[in-house]
Amino acid sequence: MRLEAAKSAYRRYANVYDALFGPVLQAGRKAVMQALQVRRGDRVLEVGVGTGLSLPLYPPDVRVTGIDVSGEMLAKARARVQRERLRNVDALLEMDAQAMSFADGSFDKVVAMYVISVVAHPERLLAELRRVCRPGGEIFIVNHVRSDNRAIAAVEKALARFSDQLGFHPDFELRQLAPGTAVLDEISRINFFWKVLRLRPLAGETGTAPG
Numbered sequence: 001m002r003l004e005a006a007k008s009a010y011r012r013y014a015n016v017y018d019a020l021f022g023p024v025l026q027a028g029r030k031a032v033m034q035a036l037q038v039r040r041g042d043r044v045l046e047v048g049v050g051t052g053l054s055l056p057l058y059p060p061d062v063r064v065t066g067i068d069v070s071g072e073m074l075a076k077a078r079a080r081v082q083r084e085r086l087r088n089v090d091a092l093l094e095m096d097a098q099a100m101s102f103a104d105g106s107f108d109k110v111v112a113m114y115v116i117s118v119v120a121h122p123e124r125l126l127a128e129l130r131r132v133c134r135p136g137g138e139i140f141i142v143n144h145v146r147s148d149n150r151a152i153a154a155v156e157k158a159l160a161r162f163s164d165q166l167g168f169h170p171d172f173e174l175r176q177l178a179p180g181t182a183v184l185d186e187i188s189r190i191n192f193f194w195k196v197l198r199l200r201p202l203a204g205e206t207g208t209a210p211g
């Protein structure tokens with residue numbers, strides 16, 4: 001989904017996002033928190049942080065930075081930080097996750113929940129996640145992947161032309177994720193639609209975004 005289309009879709013969603021996608025996507029957020037295994041002081045980056053539904057789930061002794069392209073979604077996240085007095089959130093920044101301004105290796109853990117199949121260039125996003133993750137760090141992803149069931153996959157493919165309206169690509173292909181540069185583990189399957197994945201960049205492989 002092009003940047004402007006994403007901004008426009010999530011501008012429309014911002015006021016209703018928590019009601020529509022709060023409880024229904026919460027299992028994936030909780031599964032990532034369990035898998036994270038953070039240490040005191042760890043620097044965590046969450047890309048596509050949205051309205052910040054995950055923010056209250058992070059342990060209080062880590063430092064969290066969130067980014068999103070939607071100013072409207074971020075406004076909700078900032079209000080949540082204030083309302084819930086979340087002192088572990090360092091910054092919520094408007095930024096494209098496909099071209100981040102952070103230095104290489106800035107974060108111990110990087111989290112991308114329900115966002116990879118939303119962006120126009122998932123391979124650039126993944127390269128950026130690897131670049132900003134420190135050597136030995138870990139990247140956690142919750143994403144929809146194209147169904148192995150042929151009938152469902154056919155429906156997903158048919159829906160793909162409406163990606164801009166839906167706000168994500170229904171036929172996202174898992175094999176795009178880590179072509180030879182990282183170890184990809186499936187941590188858990190939330191349901192037939194959503195999976196939690198962990199990506200550990202291979203030694204010497206920093207993300208270099210393809211042109």
Ligand SMILES: C[S@@+](CC[C@H](N)C(=O)[O-])C[C@H]1O[C@@H](n2cnc3c(N)ncnc32)[C@H](O)[C@@H]1O
Pocket residue numbers: 003006007010021025029047048049050051052053054067068069070073095096097098112113114115118119
């Ligand atoms: C489906 S929502 C997920 C929000 C949140 N992670 C959650 O668990 O509810 C996708 C989010 O990704 C954001 N987004 C889309 N494209 C982006 C990009 N290129 N860079 C950063 N955020 C992006 C959208 O604005 C939206 O807030």
